[in-house]
Amino acid sequence: MSLVIVGSIALDTVSTPEGEVQDTLGGSAIYGSLAASSFCPTHIVGVLGSDYPASGLQLLEEHGINLEGLDFKEGKTFRWSGKYTNWNRAETLNTELNVFADFSPELPESYLCCKCLLLANIHPRLQLQVLNQINSYHHLACDTMNYWISLCKDELEQVIKRVDIVFMNEDELREYTGKKDVFEAAKEILTIGPEWVIIKRGEYGSVAVSSSNLFFAPAYPVTKVKDPTGAGDCFAGAFMAYLANHPIINHQVIREAVRYGTVLAAMNVQDFGVQGIIGKSRAEIEVYKEHLIKWTS
């Protein structure tokens, strides 16, 4: 099966204790698609401006990503700049929506036969708009962020009602539910509709929670973190791309998906921008995954 990823396409300027990059490829759809592309045919949906570098498009093509869902607009691409003083949370220095301000995602007809959809972190209204365009997908997932929880929780709840899998970090779960305990918070999200909540715990890994099961995975230990931007997007992209190959989701499939998500997130943080995840072979990914299994079981 194929995976469709809808999200932001950005040019990021990032500063971390390990260095800086300017106007580098970023955005939830870009990180997610590149991470996914090692696992299954990947189709991207997003908007970009006339200043988007041709080399960026070439990179996506080299990774076999279907670009038919890209919306090329006159004007500047969405820009985000942020600074990390600790690794767990970026301080946003500046956001320029630019062409992203009027983004209205449309799935090309060729994407409608896909079976797996990741609504990466964008406005829940846009996520809903995409959900209204599909009707026979097997696996639907959404990511989100604290900003949407405080700004438009009702719309986000409409999204959560209609997806099978929700990705949230601990703060987002607490903010959404008002519950301190993240496992209780995840169980509350399950009552809205999804079958699985994936709790993202940053340097401590992740937990997949269903009504009857749990799966814990540590983060893959990385000696030198350079730039954590996009780690959650890579996790979700690889996770959903693994699921795209499995029509039926069971505990074993979720475990493997979590592990592959963990691996791509770890690869990502070891270099700036998307440098850490481009051109990774499946063999390299398997080596990481085998380590994870050895270190946890």
Added chain:
Amino acid sequence: MSLVIVGSIALDTVSTPEGEVQDTLGGSAIYGSLAASSFCPTHIVGVLGSDYPASGLQLLEEHGINLEGLDFKEGKTFRWSGKYTNWNRAETLNTELNVFADFSPELPESYLCCKCLLLANIHPRLQLQVLNQINSYHHLACDTMNYWISLCKDELEQVIKRVDIVFMNEDELREYTGKKDVFEAAKEILTIGPEWVIIKRGEYGSVAVSSSNLFFAPAYPVTKVKDPTGAGDCFAGAFMAYLANHPIINHQVIREAVRYGTVLAAMNVQDFGVQGIIGKSRAEIEVYKEHLIKWTS
């Protein structure tokens, strides 16, 4: 084999968001011994005052703990009072050393044939004094705390040089080594002498680190934490008691030890003082451990 645990014996007054207890049984040796007693013959070494409740001694006896190493002194038992505003760190409100001020641990002759020693959290000078009394133990471990790292790092280093296993939390590892990355910090501790460092990560579990291997375990998810006091002591006690039954330590033995430590720590935090770990059957412990295995592998 048998396990000897040397540490503090206290009467604790603890306040948490879930309630309060006054002058309840506490101290690293008490928590550690009670947690260990489900696994192997356990021998305690510590000092207590004439105000120590007879019911406390009876409880230790009921758990089969050898009390020959207890030093009964005229005066008041060591008292600690603390308050938790978050679950990860207690704020110490008061410490009265009392009879603990002049504690000089002496192992009874009957303890010298034991093969496994846990130097629970006490002054490194006392830990050294115990190490000087033994010569044929198979497994030696020490726990510690930030206070000793800042106050007497040289003496602590002498202890670390002579043990096989060191238990430290993330802050302690960073403070001891000056390294931000806890895995790098643990590797530095290994260069001092130990074969394994057990990184305690509170609600995120633990990691066992050797020069050639890693083992990650999440914390056992607990719906209602009431009192985290002693969780690390229970972890270390159960861990070492499991090791006491295994003359040779390999990765598989360490994994099981970490899991049993995790289980006893989780049982402990669910009630105040030692209430969570007393009278636990091996069958109850095994149920928790099987869950842990199911949720991680």
